[in-house]
Amino acid sequence: MTKHLLLSGAFGLGLMASALPAAAQSCEIPVGSVLSIxxxxxxIGKxxxxxxxLAVDQFNEAGGVAGCNVKYILRDDQGSPNVGVxxxxxxxxxxxxxxxxxxxxxxVTMxxxxxxxxxxxxxxxxxxxxxxxFTQLARDGxxxxxxxRTLPTDRPQGVVMANIAKTKGYKKIAVIHVNSDYGVSLARSFKAAFEKVGGTVSSVTPYNQEQASYRAEVNAAMQGDPDSLFLIAFPADGATALREWISFGGSQNLLLSNSLRADEFVKSVGAQYLTKAEGIDNAQTEGPSVDAFNKAWAAKFGSAPNGPGLHTMYDAAAVALLAMEKAGKPDGTAIRDNIRAITTGDGEVIFPGPDGFKKAKELIKAGKPIRYEGATGPISFDQFGDVTGPYLIWGVGNDGKLTVVDKWDKTRVADAIAEIDK
Amino acid sequence: MSGYLAYLVFFLIVALTYSIVVMGLNLQWGYTGLFNAGVVGFFAIGAYGTAILTGPDRPELIGGFALPFPAGVVGGMILAALAALLVGLATLRLREEYLAISTFGIAISIQLIGLNFDALTGGAQGLTGIPRPLFSTFGTPGAYNLFYLCLVGTITAIVFAALQVALQSPWGRLLKAIREDETAAASLGKNPALVRLQAFVLGSTLMGLAGGLYVGFIGYVSPLDFLPLLTFQIWAMLIVGGSGNNRGAIVGAVGVWALWTMSGFAISRLLPVHYQSQGGAIQVIIIGLLIVLTLLFRPRGLIGEAQSVSRHAR
Structure with missing residues (x-):
């Protein structure tokens, strides 16, 4: 019996021993990654x-970071927090x-x-x-x-909508939202931002999806005599709720969430009621830096980078490595302090790819500032570590067609957020 | 502290926490023969209970009572015990596989309540900022983890000692008697239903205790922590370690958790960089293979149940 125990113990030791030499190479900087493989x-994990x-390989091609090769260590979290931790x-x-x-x-991340x-x-x-x-935790210190994080949250949407409500002169707004992760957090961030810019939210009413009528919810939202409505909903339910809102005499000063930007929504509500409405949506990120990543991906894997998280993961790695290069050493605190230095300011623009990273290394060596524009376009982190994305503001024309009223690029969004955080 | 030592401390905190759960399951299955397939549910109640009782007050949440950590853990244990009492009264008349299916369903229901009862559990976003007991007293995370290991280790030792005493008492022999032949035990004037309920509630309370310790260490809780997979992991620990033996339960918890985590570490060291994204699949295969091999060579677990009529008779 003990023999078996000894055997399995020896097997375990053997595993460990054979694992050791890999660590003994000279000057390698490890970059860890925990994903659901x-x-x-x-x-989507693989x-x-x-x-x-890809980002790590391109850095190594450009000569590594802080004088060393980068070693990418990918670990599987199996979708479980305990394994990931x-x-x-x-x-x-x-x-x-x-x-x-x-x-x-x-x-798992938290x-x-x-x-x-x-x-x-x-x-x-x-x-x-x-x-x-995460934003909440960052705010609490x-x-x-x-x-x-390199993925935009719902918060910028809430801030932009609060700004629009303010410019339009709405004083007292009712919010009706779908009772989901998305609806709850967007409603919350809108309320916080709108109150910060001096408005009042008269009520926040959640609704459950796929009901025949939302009379009760609409009634609740009408209490307090709001002069406008922010509707966060999906098209079918949103149309039901909005028809009832209008037939009860609710204001046509409407703000609409990104999920309502659909022809079927306009058709079933009626375009004539929506001429004063404005909605928000994510704008497609585009530009030469995005193309540079797309091309590099296609060259390496033979397919277009279609899938969630690819662009944002690349940028996460690139930002970390550029900040490490700028810091000059593989130290967490130094990297933290340099991340904003390489993503903001008027430095020379750096694109994804070995050539871009080589250029970045030279500039950093010469003590010159750089600004990374990544696979998701220009990227900048707010004080809580969140990024913003570009947004577009849409409206409905008299003919019932969806139109683009305005565009908010990342700088404008970032400025609006900075204004709120002040 | 050097890297390996710091990691070892971290690893042991988690492994010993699980060993408390495994001892709870051992009381239910190893000694009394109750097939609890809803381990994770009671672990979750303890964890959420502690998180809600000790967490900071937030306007959008019902909970956040900011109680001291020990009160939170005891509260979590009481909640787990009450839940087990309810579940036990409802299901313990069921036999083996029926009990397994119903407890499995209950655990999933508990996880779904965690996911949907936003005002209490924070829903999918979980509860953040749960204070870690005495965290500010210790300057470095290494020193803190060492303290927490002592805490968890002491509690594990107390649980182990208390269970050993209880199991060698007449009550402990009664559990085995019911496991082996319920009719025979009843014919001796014992009340099997009551004793089964006692073992079920006590075991589930231990699971709740472990849940509270887990939350205190991680400082965060979300429904993702309580997927049915954890029940399977706990069962693997008990079976590999040796059901019917608390030493086996602890050895199994540490051994299986080491296998689960170190296999990933070993693979990330051994595999060439460009095959790393295949590593996850290999890891899962190795875990399964080693568990199967253990059971082939040691069908009663690493340390099985000691065969005895009574410790007084040879």
Missing amino acids: TGSMAA AIGDAGQ DAAKTLVEIEKAPVILGAIQSG PILTSVSVPGKVVQISCCSSAPT GTGGYWF
């Missing part, structure tokens, strides 16, 4: 891992990675952040976790500034 997110690998802990303590990229699901990254003073950049709780 198996488990419920496996379908490609996201490849996007991180453990993987992150080995990356930080044993591999000595100063940066962790990931994870995908917020429920415990890694609170129990590994922040106490270990390691920068964590997520490609894919959009939960507003729980992230120590070590948290960043």
Whole structure:
């Protein structure tokens, strides 16, 4: 019996021993990544891992970071927080990675952040976790500034809509929203922003999806005599609710969420009621820096980079490595302090790709400022580590066609957010 | 602290927390023969209970009572015990597979309540900013983790010692008697239903205790922490370690959790960089393979149940 125990013990030791030589190479900087390669997110996890690998490979081609080669260490979280946290802990303590990229699901990302990254003073950049709780934690001071993400949250949308409501002169607005993750957080961030710019939210009313009528919800929203309505809904339910709102004599001063930008919504409400309405939507990121990534991806993997998280993961890795180069050493705190230095300011613009990174290295060496424009376009982090995206404002013409009324690029969005945070 | 040591401390905190859950399951399955397939549900109640009782007050949440950590953990245990009492009264008349199916369903229901009862549990976004006990007293995370390991280790030792005493008492022998032959135990004037309920509630309370310790260490809780997979992991720990033996339960918890985590580490070291995205699949295969091999060579687990009539008779 003991023999078996000994055998399995010896097997375990053998595994460990044969693992050791890999660590003994000279001057390698580890960059850790925790993603769902198996488990419920496996379908998208592998490609996201490849996007991180692409950025690291391009850096190594450009001559590495801080004088060393970069070693990309990808660990699987199996879609479970306990496995993900453990993987992150080995990356930080044993591999000595100063940066962790990931994870995908917020429920995995958050415990890694609170129990590994922040106490270990390691920068964590997520490609894919959009939960507003991270912003909340950062506001409470729980992230120590070590948290960043390259995926826009709902918050900028709320801020932009609050600005539009203010410019339009709305004083007292009612909010009706779909009772989901998305609806709740957008309503919350809109309310906070609108109150900050001096408006009043008369009521916030959630509704459950796929009901025949929303009379009760509409009635509740009408209390307090609002002069306008912000409707956060999906097209079919949104049309039902809005028809009832209008037939009860509700104001036609309407703000609409991104999910309502659909012809079927306009048709079933009636275009004549929507001429004063304005809505928001994510604008497509475009530009030469985005093309540079798309081309590099196609050249390496033979397909277009279609899939969630690829562009944002690439940028997460690139931002981390550029900040490390700027800091000159693989140290979490130094990287944290340099991330904004390489994404804001009037420095020379750096695009994705080995040539871009080579140029960045030369400029940094010469002590000149750089500004990274990545696979998601120009990128800048606010004080809570969140990024913004470009947005468009849409309206409805007299003929019932959807039109684009206005465009908010990232700088304008960032300015609006800075104004709110002041 | 050097890297490996710091990691080892971290690893042991999690593994010993699980060992408390495994001892709870061992009381239910190993000694009393109750097939609880809803382990994660009671773990979740303890975790959420502690998080709600100790968490900071937030305007959008019902909870956030900011109680001291020990009160939170005890509160979580009481909640887990009450839940187990309700579940036990409703289901313990069921036998083996029926009990398994109903407890499995209950665990999933509990997870879904966590996901949907936003005002209490924070819904899918979970509860953040749960204070870690005495965190500010310790300067470095390494020192803090060492403290927490001592805390968890002490609690594990107390649970182990208390269970050993209880299981060697007449009550402990009664559990085994009911497991082996319920009719025979009843014919001796014992009340099997009551004793089964006691074992079920006590085991589930231990799971709740572990949930509270887990939350105190991680500082965050979300429904993703309580997927049915965790129940499977706990069962694997008990079966590999040796059901019917608390030493086996602890060895199984540490051993299986080491296998689960170190296999990923070993793979990331051994695989060439460009095959890393295949590593996850290999890891899952290795975990399964090693568990199967253990059971082939040691069908009663690493440390199985000692065969005895009574410790007084040879």
